[in-house]
Amino acid sequence: MIDFTEEQLERYSRHILLDDVGVEGQEKLLQAKVLIVGAGGLGSPAALYLAAAGVGTIGIVDSDVVEISNLQRQIAHFSKDIHFAKVESAAEKMKAINPDITVKTHRECLRAENISGIIKDYDFIIDGTDNFPTKFLVNDACVFLGIPFSHGGILRFNGQTMTVIPYRTACYRCSFRNPPPPDAVPSCAQAGVLGAVAGMLGTIQAAETLKYITGVGELLTNSLLTFDAKTMIFRKIKLNRQANCPVCGTDPQITELVDTEKTVCGLS
Amino acid sequence: MHISVNGEQHEFNEVEVSISRLLEIRQVESPEMVAVQINGEFVEMQNYPNTYLKSGDDIEFLYFMGGGSQ
Numbered sequence: 001m002i003d004f005t006e007e008q009l010e011r012y013s014r015h016i017l018l019d020d021v022g023v024e025g026q027e028k029l030l031q032a033k034v035l036i037v038g039a040g041g042l043g044s045p046a047a048l049y050l051a052a053a054g055v056g057t058i059g060i061v062d063s064d065v066v067e068i069s070n071l072q073r074q075i076a077h078f079s080k081d082i083h084f085a086k087v088e089s090a091a092e093k094m095k096a097i098n099p100d101i102t103v104k105t106h107r108e109c110l111r112a113e114n115i116s117g118i119i120k121d122y123d124f125i126i127d128g129t130d131n132f133p134t135k136f137l138v139n140d141a142c143v144f145l146g147i148p149f150s151h152g153g154i155l156r157f158n159g160q161t162m163t164v165i166p167y168r169t170a171c172y173r174c175s176f177r178n179p180p181p182p183d184a185v186p187s188c189a190q191a192g193v194l195g196a197v198a199g200m201l202g203t204i205q206a207a208e209t210l211k212y213i214t215g216v217g218e219l220l221t222n223s224l225l226t227f228d229a230k231t232m233i234f235r236k237i238k239l240n241r242q243a244n245c246p247v248c249g250t251d252p253q254i255t256e257l258v259d260t261e262k263t264v265c266g267l268s
Numbered sequence: 269m270h271i272s273v274n275g276e277q278h279e280f281n282e283v284e285v286s287i288s289r290l291l292e293i294r295q296v297e298s299p300e301m302v303a304v305q306i307n308g309e310f311v312e313m314q315n316y317p318n319t320y321l322k323s324g325d326d327i328e329f330l331y332f333m334g335g336g337s338q
Contacts, residue, residue: 130334132334
């Protein structure tokens with residue numbers, strides 16, 4: 001049992017007041033380790049909320065530097081941060097919100113050969129990546145290591161997210177088998193995205209993380225939450241674990257991590 | 269035939285509607301951008317032409333969505 005300081009009791013009082021969280025839940029948060037993959041549109045709000053919530057150790061992975069076109073939605077980065085590493089920029093804001101936490105920066109791209117070493121010590125992973133090869137890599141690595149994670153994607157006015165508990169609930173590949181052809185799917189860089197949509201989705205991912213750590217409520221498992229900010233229609237689509245899933249099915253064809261195509265790290 | 273596509277109800281006069289045909293009717297420009305499931309079960313892309321819908325089926329087109337970091 002952690003001995004909360006006066007300052008901690010005050011800082012986290014609105015969590016502690018929640019019957020479902022309380023001091024026990026706050027203690028779990030302070031002891032938790034969460035990794036955020038991508039310090040961008042989704043990673044920014046997730047990082048700030050998890051820092052504010054007192055998640056004790058937060059890792060953040062990104063190889064990019066801040067560019068002016070990021071600032072429309074990547075709210076952890078300020079104009080003064082342009083040309084600086086996104087992980088350092090995000091870490092500075094997280095520590096400024098909450099000096100109580102430890103932030104670990106990983107300024108690199110996730111690849112088949114390094115991902116397991118980076119993610120293995122974390123309790124939960126937030127996927128806030130911008131490209132499909134990395135999304136599938138995060139899925140596969142989390143499945144192999146049994147680490148729960150939150151998938152997130154945004155485009156234009158739309159967002160989607162699901163939470164995966166490996167081997168217990170549907171994984172990303174159960175529904176999205178393989179990365180689509182590189183030129184078939186427009187990225188935010190090509191198609192645009194409403195800045196606040198990134199905030200909506202990243203914040204849902206942060207809430208799922210806090211729910212997972214504290215054991216509160218029902219996770220967004222075996223379902224894909226999609227929303228269209230133009231109509232504000234939210235849908236929860238039921239998903240099932242698929243016995244023929246190539247990674248978590250009964251006869252998996254994918255048994256080791258591979259880079260599906262040249263990583264697009266550093267491209268903007 | 270009465271089916272649901274992404275939560276919207278559709279009435280079809282055609283007797284046989286395959287997934288491929290449904291993608292045409294819904295004017296999905298890049299089918300490689302959607303994963304299809306019928307009543308919660310994933311359908312392989314190569315089976316789209318010979319997978320026919322039944323009245324009451326619940327179809328979901330799940331769109332690949334990247335975004336996030338950049």
